[in-house]
Amino acid sequence: DTGVSQDPRHKITKRGQNVTFRCDPISEHNRLYWYRQTLGQGPEFLTYFQNEAQLEKSRLLSDRFSAERPKGSFSTLEIQRTEQGDSAMYLCASSRRGGAEKLFFGSGTQLSVL
């Protein structure tokens, strides 16, 4: 059990560019969540997968955001045409079937949009 892994840890990009983040959950966990956290705030839910199916999306997830989990293992979160307001920590979490209440978070990807 190596924990939830996120890559990259930091990303600096210019406004208008596309960025993609990767999350590798704990291997036996079938549920995967993406959250966004800005300074001084709690994590805000973006989207949730059970296996490869995306079951829930927040209103925060605009059309510029897309998430995939093609084989029910790792997940990617892509932001197209980044805006300065997208600057935040993007957190991934996973949980196992039957233990959906206990979320294990990764250390996040810190995005800075210049």
Added chain:
Amino acid sequence: QQQVKQSPQSLIVQKGGISIINCAYENTAFDYFPWYQQFPGKGPALLIAIRPDVSEKKEGRFTISFNKSAKQFSLHIMDSQPGDSATYFCAARLNQAGTALIFGKGTTLSVSS
């Protein structure tokens, strides 16, 4: 109705003292209330959690007190230590399997030695 309101925003406690963080909610459909601890540069980690059918839960130095009628719950850290210095988030979940947690805005705790 979907919010969880957390207070105080920051807290300074002497080593050995009791740290108390409070949260309040409106939606009675919430059925699970965890507390998460986050250190700088790390993701949140589950500390302790409670369901509304229990008024108190204790794990080591950490206790959750839950008041269902007042729709409030609190985290008590006994014998606070400098290593407890972190940001603490309360959260709540709607009673649907897999539904995401709604987090409070966090409390930054500093324990002085």
